[in-house]
Amino acid sequence: MLFEKIKSDILAHNSYIIGAGGEAAVIDPRRDCQVYTTIAEHENMKITKIFETHKNEDYVIGSRELARPTGAEILHGAREMFGFGTPVREGETFRFGPLELEVLETPGHTVESISLLLRDRSVSDEPQMVFTGDALFAGDVGRTDLAGEDLRREMSEMLYASLHEKFLPLPDGVIVCPAHGAGSVCGGNISDREYTTIGFEKATNELLSLSKEEFVERKVNERLYEPPYFAMMRKLNREGPPLIHNLPHLRAYSAREIRALLDRKAQIVDIRSPTSFAGGHIPGTLNIWREGLPLYLGYYLNYEDPIVLVDDFNLDMGHVMRHFVRLGYDNIAGYLAGGFAAWFKQGEEIERNGTWAPPDLAENLDDPSVWVLDVRNVNHREEDGHIEGSHHIYVGELEEHLAEIPEEKKVVVHCDVGFKGSLAASILDKHGFRHVINLLGGTIGWEAANYPLVKEEEERPLPASPTP
Secondary structure (H helix, E strand, O other): OEEEEEEEOOOOEEEEEEEEOOEEEEEOOEOOOHHHHHHHHHOOOEEEEEEEOOOOOOOOEOHHHHHHHHOOEEEEEOOOOOOOOEEEOOOOEEEEOOEEEEEEEOOOOOOOOEEEEEEEOOOOOOEEEEEEEOOEEOOEEEOOOOOOHHHHHHHHHHHHHHHHHHHOOOOOOOEEEEOEOOOOOOEOOOOOOOOEEHHHHHHHOHHHHOOHHHHHHHHHOOOOOOOOOHHHHHHHHHHOOOOOOOOOOOEEEOHHHHHHHHOOOOEEEEOOOHHHHHHOEOOOOEEOOHHHHHHHHHHHOOOOOOEEEEOOOOOOHHHHHHHHHHOOOOOEEEEEOOOHHHHHHOOOOOEOOEEEOHHHHHHHOOOOOEEEEEOOOHHHHHHHOEOOOOEEOOHHHHHHHHHHOOOOOEEEEEOOOOHHHHHHHHHHHHOOOOOEEEEOOHHHHHHHOOOOOEOHHHOOOOOOOOOO
16 A cells, blocks of 8 residues: 655645555645656556645645646545536545545535545455545644635534534544644644544544534634735636646846846845845845745735745755745746845845844833834734734735834834744835834744743733823
């Protein structure tokens, strides 16, 4: 029996290939799909079926791309119309030698979501694994807000039914194989466990112990961010994403060419660290560190204008490019040849941000010219506490709230460490804010330097206005 999990880093996307008897199936493939054909060839198997557990919102699905070289049939849930593939319904089964996959309809995260129950008939009629898509994760369940606020309660009720009618009756030893791991935006708080079982989730997953009313209320009131690119992912994955055949070639642009591109609305993304970016960068560029690309490029980049990357040494750019391709950014065009050094060697204009350490902020916290901006997820702010007197705007929603930020003040942005703070600083720089400082170390450094974080109820009251 062949079973292998393929992890796509940072997006925390899990896909799977299973097989026996010379045939294999792939579940929830990614767009750069050569990994599956390589595994199948090594095992002397032919990929004959490709399953999409749901249309997905956080990456471009790879089923059409994989079907092209393999000729495999694409299968998906029947409760929503797709522009490709074959719909399947509850109870349908598919054989791969002695292995059998049975379709379970498990709506809730999306209406057409399916899960796949695996049995090895050569050993037992009992189920061995269940591929749950985005319905059930380790320590969490799927989000129910992506169909829109007006359907959120209905979707939450559907998910509750799927969990309690399809998953929880399974034997405790059944291995749960979800489409995402810890760090994915498709759940609220997915646990950092490589594998889990139905029995372990029953014992430890709090959401599975709630009554229907409690569960629905919890999901209806759950606060999760939806990146703008999700809408494009839903459209592409429903209609069928364009075929790319091969990964795009990245062109090496000279500094002079980059200068010309800036005048033609090119999107320049600086993927260096916050300290490098603060020390000097091309004016108007966006700073998203390498590991943050899949998490934040979908908030601020469009799908039309060419995207060009700026780094120091241009190492492993092929891996960086895959982050863009997996999110449908086929307009990724190239990178600055020679790295950022090529820019300043040409004598071009350079912008800088300010940086502070926690003692710098502590010394200036009561200065009325300082405005502290917390760009963390609101849940982290509420659960972990915040710097007293700070204001909150999530980094992914910063452009929608620029009018709330005083341009005449020193805006000190911070996150938990400094990477999202640098992204926020680059956005403010781009929009004309000229007194922007990134707090290096963020709240983690703040606490490490023995400065307190406070909860909302601990915030000290503002001084009373003087009596006239």
